[in-house]
Amino acid sequence: MQLHINPSDELPIYRQIMHQIIDAIAGGRLTPGEQLPSHRDLAVQLVIAPLTVKKAYDELEQQGLIVTQRGRGSFLSETFPAVEPAQRRERLRDAAQRLLSQAALSGVPFEEVVNLLDEIQKGMER
Amino acid sequence: MQLHINPSDELPIYRQIMHQIIDAIAGGRLTPGEQLPSHRDLAVQLVIAPLTVKKAYDELEQQGLIVTQRGRGSFLSETFPAVEPAQRRERLRDAAQRLLSQAALSGVPFEEVVNLLDEIQKGMER
Amino acid sequence: MQLHINPSDELPIYRQIMHQIIDAIAGGRLTPGEQLPSHRDLAVQLVIAPLTVKKAYDELEQQGLIVTQRGRGSFLSETFPAVEPAQRRERLRDAAQRLLSQAALSGVPFEEVVNLLDEIQKGMER
Amino acid sequence: MQLHINPSDELPIYRQIMHQIIDAIAGGRLTPGEQLPSHRDLAVQLVIAPLTVKKAYDELEQQGLIVTQRGRGSFLSETFPAVEPAQRRERLRDAAQRLLSQAALSGVPFEEVVNLLDEIQKGMER
DNA sequence: GTGGTCTAGACCACC
DNA sequence: GTGGTCTAGACCACG
Numbered sequence: 058m059q060l061h062i063n064p065s066d067e068l069p070i071y072r073q074i075m076h077q078i079i080d081a082i083a084g085g086r087l088t089p090g091e092q093l094p095s096h097r098d099l100a101v102q103l104v105i106a107p108l109t110v111k112k113a114y115d116e117l118e119q120q121g122l123i124v125t126q127r128g129r130g131s132f133l134s135e136t137f138p139a140v141e142p143a144q145r146r147e148r149l150r151d152a153a154q155r156l157l158s159q160a161a162l163s164g165v166p167f168e169e170v171v172n173l174l175d176e177i178q179k180g181m182e183r
Numbered sequence: 184m185q186l187h188i189n190p191s192d193e194l195p196i197y198r199q200i201m202h203q204i205i206d207a208i209a210g211g212r213l214t215p216g217e218q219l220p221s222h223r224d225l226a227v228q229l230v231i232a233p234l235t236v237k238k239a240y241d242e243l244e245q246q247g248l249i250v251t252q253r254g255r256g257s258f259l260s261e262t263f264p265a266v267e268p269a270q271r272r273e274r275l276r277d278a279a280q281r282l283l284s285q286a287a288l289s290g291v292p293f294e295e296v297v298n299l300l301d302e303i304q305k306g307m308e309r
Numbered sequence: 310m311q312l313h314i315n316p317s318d319e320l321p322i323y324r325q326i327m328h329q330i331i332d333a334i335a336g337g338r339l340t341p342g343e344q345l346p347s348h349r350d351l352a353v354q355l356v357i358a359p360l361t362v363k364k365a366y367d368e369l370e371q372q373g374l375i376v377t378q379r380g381r382g383s384f385l386s387e388t389f390p391a392v393e394p395a396q397r398r399e400r401l402r403d404a405a406q407r408l409l410s411q412a413a414l415s416g417v418p419f420e421e422v423v424n425l426l427d428e429i430q431k432g433m434e435r
Numbered sequence: 436m437q438l439h440i441n442p443s444d445e446l447p448i449y450r451q452i453m454h455q456i457i458d459a460i461a462g463g464r465l466t467p468g469e470q471l472p473s474h475r476d477l478a479v480q481l482v483i484a485p486l487t488v489k490k491a492y493d494e495l496e497q498q499g500l501i502v503t504q505r506g507r508g509s510f511l512s513e514t515f516p517a518v519e520p521a522q523r524r525e526r527l528r529d530a531a532q533r534l535l536s537q538a539a540l541s542g543v544p545f546e547e548v549v550n551l552l553d554e555i556q557k558g559m560e561r
Numbered sequence: 562g563t564g565g566t567c568t569a570g571a572c573c574a575c576c
Numbered sequence: 577g578t579g580g581t582c583t584a585g586a587c588c589a590c591g
Contacts, residue, residue: 069566080280083287095578106568111579119371124443128576128578137288145289152282153299154206157307159278161209162263163271167304171297173279178293181283191376195590232591321581332532335539347563358583363564380563380591389540397541404537405551406458408530409559413461414515415523419556423549425531430545433535447575484576 058087058094062103070105074113082122082133084181093123093131188229196231200239208248208259210307219249219257310339310346314355322357326365334374334385336433345375345383440481448483452491460500460511462559471501471509 058081062073081087093099096114100107114131117123125131160170188199207213220228222236229236240257243249251257286296310333314325333339345351348366352359366383369375377383412422440451459465472480474488481488492509495501503509538548 064567071566076281076284079288080284083284097578106570108569109567112566114579125579126442126576127447127574127580129442130578145291149282149286149289149291149296150299150303152278152285153296153303155202156275156278156282157300157303158206158209160275161307162205163275165271165275167300170275170279171300173276174283174293174297174300177276177279177283181287190378190381195379197590235591238590316582323581328533328536331540332536335536349563358585360584361582364581366564377564378591379565379589382563397543401534401538401541401543401548402551402555404530404534405548405555407454408527408534409552409555410454410458410461411530412527413559414457415527417523417527419552422527422531423552425528426535426545426549426552429528429531429535433539449575487576490575 060099060103062105064105071109071113071116074099074103074110075117078113078117079122082137087133089133089135089137091133093133095130186225186229188231190231196235197239197242200225200229200236201243204239204243205248208263213259215259215261215263217259219259221256312351312355314357316357323361323365323368326351326355326362327369330365330369331374334389339385341385341387341389343385345385347382438477438481440483442483448487449491449494452477452481452488453495456491456495457500460515465511467511467513467515469511471511473508 058078060074060077062070064070066073068076078087078093093114094102096110097107100110103110114123114125118125118131122134122137123131124134157167157170160167186200186203188196190196192199194202204213204219219225219240222240223233226233226236240249240251244251244257248260248263249257250260283293283296286293310330312326312329314322316322318325320328330339330345345366346354348362349359352362355362366375366377370377370383374386374389375383376386409419409422412419438452438455440448442448444451446454456465456471471477471492474492475485478485478488492501492503496503496509500512500515501509502512535545535548538545
C-alpha cells in the first residue's frame with residue numbers, strides 16, 4: 058500500500074492517513090483481515106513521527122475499521138461496522154450536496170460531474 | 184437567508200458560514216448583487232461572536248465572492264471569479280473521490296449515488 | 310471536581326481519569342452540560358502532561374460523554390448516548406460475574422457483597 | 436475446562452487465562468488438587484504461543500493458587516492463600532464501585548443490579 | 562485562553 | 577519485533 062501525505066495540507070496528517078486507508082478499503086485495494094504496516098514502519102516511510110500514525114490507527118480502530126493486537130500488529134476488520142441506515146443516508150446526502158455546490162460554483166455542468174464519478178468508479182474497481 | 188451552525192462540528196464556525204453562503208450562491212438562493220446581512224446582525228441571529236462572522240465575510244471577500252463597501256454593507260459580487268481550471272478540476276475530483284469512498288464503505292451502490300445526485304440537482308434548480 | 314491519580318497503578322493514567330469522570334457522572338456529582346476544567350488546568354492540578362489529560366477527554370468524547378468546542382472548552386453532554394440494550398446487558402453481566410468471582414475467591418459471602426453495594430449506592434446518591 | 440480468549444481484548448491474553456481459571460475456582464468448576472492441562476496442550480487448544488500460557492501459570496503459582504511439580508504437571512492448590520483482609524476489601528470495593536457506575540450510566544436501576552447478581556450467584560452454586 | 566496537531570524520544574508490556 | 581503509555585515542549589487555529 059502506497060500512501061502520500063502532504064504536511065502543508067489543511068487536513069491534519071493523521072486524517073490524511075485515515076482517509077487514504079478508508080479509500081483503499083472502499084476501493085478494494087485492502088482486503089478484510091489484511092495486516093497493515095506497523096505504525097513505526099509507516100512513520101519511517103512517510104517521514105513523520107510514529108505517534109502521528111498511531112493516532113490515525115487509533116481512530117480507525119475506534120470506528121471499527123481496524124483491529125489491533127498487542128505485540129502482533131494491526132489488521133483490517135473482517136466485518137465492517139453496520140452504520141445506521143438513516144444516519145448513513147443523511148451523511149451521504151450532505152457529501153453529495155457539497156459536491157454539487159462546488160461543481161455549480163466552478164461552472165462545471167451536472168453531466169460532467171456524473172462523467173467524473175463514472176471515471177473514478179472504474180478506477181476504484183481495479 | 185437561513186443559516187445553521189453547529190459549534191461542536193469539526194469544521195470551524197467561520198468556515199461553516201462560508202460554506203453555507205457558497206452553497207446558497209451555487210443553489211441560486213442568493214443572486215449576484217444581493218445584499219448580505221451585516222456581520223453584527225448575522226452574529227446576533229446565530230448567537231456567536233461578531234468577529235467570527237466578520238472572518239467569514241473577510242475570507243469570502245478575499246476569494247472575490249462578496250464585495251464590502253464601507254458604510255453600506257456587504258454584497259454578493261456581480262461577476263464570480265474565474266477559478267484556475269486545473270485546480271478546479273483537481274478539487275472536484277477529490278470531493279468526488281471522497282463521496283464514492285463513503286458510499287462504497289456504507290454499502291450504497293454506485294447507481295444509488297447517481298440517483299441521489301439527480302434528486303439533489305433537481306432540488307437546486309428550483 | 311477533585312480527581313486523584315496514582316501513577317504507579319496498573320491502569321494507565323488517562324484511563325484513571327476517564328473512570329473517575331465516568332463515576333462522577335454516574336454518581337450525579339457532574340451534571341449534564343457542565344463545563345470541565347481545561348485539559349491544561351487539569352494537567353497542572355494532577356501534575357501530569359497535558360496530552361495525557363487530553364487523551365482521556367478525547368476518548369470520552371468519542372464515547373459521546375463529553376462535547377468539545379474549539380476555543381471554548383469541554384462540556385458534559387446534555388444527552389448521554391443510548392447503548393444497545395443487548396450489549397449493555399451483556400457487559401453488565403460480565404462485570405457482575407467478575408465481582409462475584411472475586412468475592413468468592415476472597416471468601417467474602419454473597420450477603421456481604423450486597424451490603425457493600427448498598428453502602429456504595431447510598432454514597433453515590435449524595 | 437473450556438477457556439475462551441479474545442486476542443483483541445484490551446486485557447492481555449495471559450491475564451484472560453488467569454481470570455478464567457480464577458473464576459472457575461471461585462465457581463467451583465475446578466476443585467482443589469485437580470490437575471490442569473499442560474501449558475503446551477492448553478496453548479494448542481487456544482491457538483496461542485505456549486509462552487503465553489506459561490506466563491499465566493507462573494503468575495498463578497506466584498499467587499499460590501496453583502502448584503507446579505517438575506515432570507508431573509500443574510495442580511490446583513489444596514489450600515488457597517489468605518489474602519490481606521484490608522487489601523481484599525479495598526479491591527472488592529473498587530470492583531463494586533465500577534459495577535454500579537456502569538449500571539447507573541446505562542440507566543439500569545440498582546434493584547436490577549441486585550437481581551442480576553442473585554441470578555448469577557445461583558448459577559455459580561450449581 | 563481554548564483546543565488541535567506534531568515532534569522526538571523514552572520506557573514498558575506483550576507475543 | 578509489536579503495540580501502549582507518557583513526557584516536555586513547540587506551533588497553529590479558533591473565539
